[in-house]
Amino acid sequence: MADVEFTRDGHVAHIRLNRPQGLNAITQEMDDLLFEAWTMINDDADIWCAVLSAEGEKGFCIGADVSGGAERKTRMALGGGLTGIGGPLVTLKKPLIAAVQGFCVGGGFELAMCADIIVAADTAQFGLPETKVGIIGECGVVHRAMRQLPYHIAMAMILTGERIKADAAERFGLVNEVVPFAELAAATQKWTDKINAASPLANQAAKAAALGRLGHPLEVALMTRFEPIEQYAESADKQEGEAAGAARRKPVWTGR
Template identity: 35%
Template sequence: MSLNLPATFTYEKKGRIALMTINRPDAYNAFTREMLVGMDAAFDDFNADPDLWVAVITGAGNKAFCTGMDIKDALPAIAAGDQMGYDDPAKRPFQNIFKPIIAAVNGFCIAGGLEFLQGMDIRIASEHAQFGLGEVKWGVIPAGGSHIRLPQQIPWAVAMELLLTGQNIDAKRAYDIGLVNKVVPADKVLEEAMAWAEKICENGPLAVRTAKEIAVRALNNEPKFVLEKSIAPRVFNSEDAKEGPRAFAEKRKPNFTGR
């Protein structure tokens, strides 16, 4: 079946493994709406294909895994108060995918890129990878589940550091706090991720999927995601949420007013 994906998001089937690549390296693999639609279509196909057992997702080049939404694509929507989120307030990236997802992170994994990462199961990072949620620096918030998932996955104080300061952490610290499973040289990231995928494929696929489903469902995150979605508009509908992205696009310091 042809999915008619954009060239900026590729999907390959390699035996039992689905390899997906965010393919916009000149823009630090920032997402456009077209790419998000393509990613959703690829994961729907992966989820429905009984011959595919594990997904590996990476970013083209060595500068970035993903840096979230392209600000030029997102700015008009943010200015109109759109959170750029899912229509279903209880849905977040990959939460209904119970087949394992492995991330091969080579470079920046920030903003929406880190939000995607939080929905993945195994994370392999390059030595020069950087992780962060810089949204507050621009008057908005990472409303793609980070307020719920991040404190579940790493220590509270570090989660708050990322959410409240907007500063990045490096790969070593990400490994030390348990955000990633392994750090390897840049030229070994995809190879290592594929090796983990092959290792998982040696196990019973029904057992693997059931183990993940139980773990995910036990978190009972859907009501928490609804809470995030219900409170976030106070930020996205503010003047600061218009000023921050505008300042980013104009490469200047934002003038926040708290309104």
């Protein structure tokens, strides 16, 4: 079986890290497979959202596999380009849910923070061990941590290398939900159902707008016109939403 598994269930794409013997540390081959997965998801209009998960209870992902040396053979960013660490950034247009358990540290923590929603098992631990072991380089994980956690929490994690558990991550707003490990898949499924109850095109336009001006002042964001939103105004889903509202029924989205 591949170290990265790609499957589909209706309008949901499932990407599963499948190297539990290495705590799902990402090899170059896995990077290539992840890049292919993100590309397929972006290009397929019938995929409305994606779930990133991992095999094994002990670890979601501990980052890049450095067993063969720290030097990477290509300029592809970690996680198939999703993190932007070490190479060009790949932007996933569809909503992404990360289902996290066990160790989620270093580049694995970065990969989880690339998701739009994080569902964590109560076994999950999040951390940035780089400074504790004397490693610091192209470290995008610190920048995401500073933007997704309170200042003092993020800095404490960066400067000490200490991990935070799932309940603390939920309290700090890093994760959306914490459940027992046995319920992780079911809880994640509920989130995909909630996402796909909305218009997929509206979700994609909203995500593009929200992230496209995240680092800009509010005044700039408010004055920006977003092409995906303008395109959505002419879509069949927009018409279906209006028709369903008028008829007081649930809309039937097509993603077109």
